[in-house]
């Protein structure tokens with residue numbers, strides 16, 4: 001089957017982290033988000049993946065190449081102007097022959113694509129949309145189905161506290177070519193807001209596949225941070241890590257024997273963690289990071305090349321690529337340091353000034 005990943009969004013809600021790279025290339029446990037989607041597609045037997053992009057396209061070309069080192073073949077479908085999620089799929093039509101799986105580039109999930117494709121065929125659907133049930137649907141459009149799972153209605157972010165249903169679009173679709181051909185060419189259109197409702201009113205058979213496994217929509221800084229915590233909880237360790245108690249380190253990481261780990265810490269290659277550092281909770285530390293003597297890091301994501309000075313405390317935060325935090329600082333909870341940010345010694349960036 002064909003597969004397409006939507007990668008051309010601006011990722012504006014994830015600024016400042018997306019100023020220097022597109023959202024699907026942000027690391028999740030030290031691996032780019034898109035690598036999880038490629039793995040998922042490979043597991044399903046996909047050999048050719050269309051990458052639908054425009055914004056920051058050169059970053060993808062540099063990181064992904066032609067796909068050989070990833071074990072798949074990439075085809076780049078480039079948009080001069082962003083065409084929206086629907087327009088991007090239509091633009092890629094010449095590369096899509098037969099049924100196509102479409103993934104949002106910012107969703108991390110263990111979708112069972114085999115079961116979804118079987119349901120799609122069994123129901124003879126024109127399109128099948130993966131749904132997921134969420135605890136708080138306030139930030140999503142809701143999707144209503146019949147008892148047998150056929151999609152009936154889309155409800156855009158209903159107001160108020162009570163939600164009639166809690167199933168939302170999970171960002172994974174299966175389309176027959178007649179559906180892709182139905183999308184207007186060369187126009188900016190949204191698959192979720194414009195095309196799906198139009199398909200329903202035109203009598204297309206749109207079915208749903210309820211996904212009950214892991215799912216995270218990495219749209220905001222909060223969900224980016226939370227996804228790391230969840231990956232630790234689920235012990236979804238990246239391949240190639242070695243384990244010593246709660247410490248999960250890549251070859252080439254240097255962690256001093258006196259470092260105390262209360263919880264779990266993933267430590268990237270080339271990173272150096274000095275004497276008497278405490279790693280508490282669920283920490284993810286990128287490549288070539290330096291954490292100096294006596295620091296205390298808790299529930300934090302530290303991206304590649306960052307520097308944490310001695311005796312500094314960082315809690316429940318995100319530290320950007322090559323950011324530098326001086327000695328004796330306090331950062332967090334709930335802070336984000338942009339790539340390259342510089343904090344002089346004794347700085348305090350805490351969530352409130354109260355005692």
Ligand code: GTP
Nearest residue numbers: 007008009010011012013052082083084088105106
């Ligand atoms: P925000 O700017 O923070 O809303 O993020 P976003 O631009 O990524 O938007 P959104 O989360 O709604 O996008 C869902 C998926 O569609 C992401 O994987 C985006 O990369 C992708 N996407 C959004 N707009 C476009 C587009 O115009 N073209 C392409 N090719 N992909 C898009």
